Amino acid sequence: MSRFLISGGGTGGHFFPALALTEWLVKRNYKTIFxxxxxxxxxxxxxxxxxxxxxxxxxxxxxxxxxxKLYALVHIAVSSLRLLRHIESRDISVVFGGYASLPLGVASVVRGARLFLHEQNSVPSRTNRLLSNRSEKIFVTFEYSKKFFPLHKVVKTGLPVREQILRHLSLSKEEAREKLGLMTDKPVILVFGGSQGAQFLNTVTVELLSNLPFQSIHVTGDRDFPRVKELYREKKLRGVVFSFFHDMGLLYRASDLAICRAGASSITELSLYGLPALFVPYPHAADDHQFYNAKEIEDLGGGITVRQQEATVEKLREALEKILSDRDRYSEGIRKFALPDACERIFQSTQ
Structure with missing residues (x-):
């Protein structure tokens, strides 16, 4: 039986999908090395x-x-050589992009192991572009990614998501709200800016929520938590504020709409819960990939995208009210993106 070598890291966007696939393989007793x-x-x-x-x-x-750059390339070469003694030609390598996974890609090519890539975002990482010609297949999350790779190699699998994210799918919205100490009969807006939070998003959404009759769940990130918590107190906003929340599935289940950035993992998780979103893409993301991520969901009818430089309180209010006025249609739109069997699709494509 072939072993799997999985690599993805540097950032959470590369690591957590790689972790999800690793967990899936180990649970099914496949020998796996991260x-x-x-x-x-x-x-x-x-x-x-x-x-x-x-x-x-x-x-x-x-x-x-x-x-x-020269320093990094030297370490890539050294790390790739180190990996050679751990890889056999019959192994299967799955690379999730980013600088942390380039040594596995290079070592797999040198050893003659089967190499597969997974691209999380709409615009591919430099690592995946570099390795694409030497890979057997390229797994993608977004349709937009296909234009960057040889089409005969591309397989749309969706993004692997850890099983714990999905454990609240059977929970009712009312039960989820009760667990969070929220009223069950008032709409809930979920605000989050990714693992590091987002100061701009935190600030503008506090102003937005100050004049709306909704409850909110606000995940601020560690650095901005004290400031946002104090603003909620001063403005007497209804809702709960967290610096970080480990069980995001519970928050998705309790909410009617999300206001967030447009990372691939966030979008995938929202789609699995059918939670429409008002996206304010991070403007400094590499190659503006968050904007293209969000636009694909907008084209499916699952959300609205507003550039940060255009994200006034008034424009966000208009977009939020538009989604809530036809929430069921937007919910169905974002569900079109969901591929809950991404790990199975990746595994089957390697066989």
Missing amino acids: VGSVRGIEFSLKELLPSEAIFLTSYPFVGVAWHR
């Missing part, structure tokens, strides 16, 4: 990994000075 970077989020969260793990010294090489 490969990551000591500099990435995956190292700080290594206790989540259910498999053997190898952590390498690797560094980003995009968006840094030339001498740091």
Whole structure:
């Protein structure tokens, strides 16, 4: 039986889908090895990994000075050589992009192992573009990604999501709200800005919610939590405020609409819960990929996209009211994006 080597990290956007696939394979008794970077989020969260793990010294090489690029390339070469003794030609490597996974991609090509890529976002990472010609298949989340790769290699699988995210799907909205201490009969707006929070989003949504008759669930990120918590107190806003929340599925289930950035994992999770969204894409995302992520959902009828530079309180209010006035249609629209069997699709495509 072939072993699986899974690599994705540096950021949560690369790590958590790779973790989801790792968990899925281990649960089904497939020998799996995770490969990551000591500099990435995956190292700080290594206790989540259910498999053997190898952590390498690797560094980003995009968006840094030339001498740091050279430094990063040297470490990629050294890490790739180190990995060679861990890889056999019959192994299956699945790379989720980002600098942390390039050594596995390079070592797999050198060893002659079967190489597969997964691209989370609409605009591919430099790592996946670099490895695409040497890969067997390329798994994508967004239709927009297909234009960057040889079409005969592309398989739309969706994004792997950890099983714990889905455990509240059978919960009623009323039960979810009761667990959070919210009123069951008032609409709930969920606000979140990703793992690091988003100061702009926090500020503008507090102003937005100040004049609306809704409850809110607001996940601020650690740095902005004290400020936002105090604003909720001053403005007497109805809702709950968290710096971070481990069980996002409960928040999705309790909510009627989300106001958020447009990372691939967030969009995928929202689609699985049928939760429409007002997207304010992070304006500094690489290649503006969050905007293209959000536009694909908008085209499906599952949300509305507003650029940050255009995100006035008035414009956000108009978009929010438009979604809530026809929420069922928007909910069905975002559900069209959902592929809950992403791990199964990836596995079957490697066989």
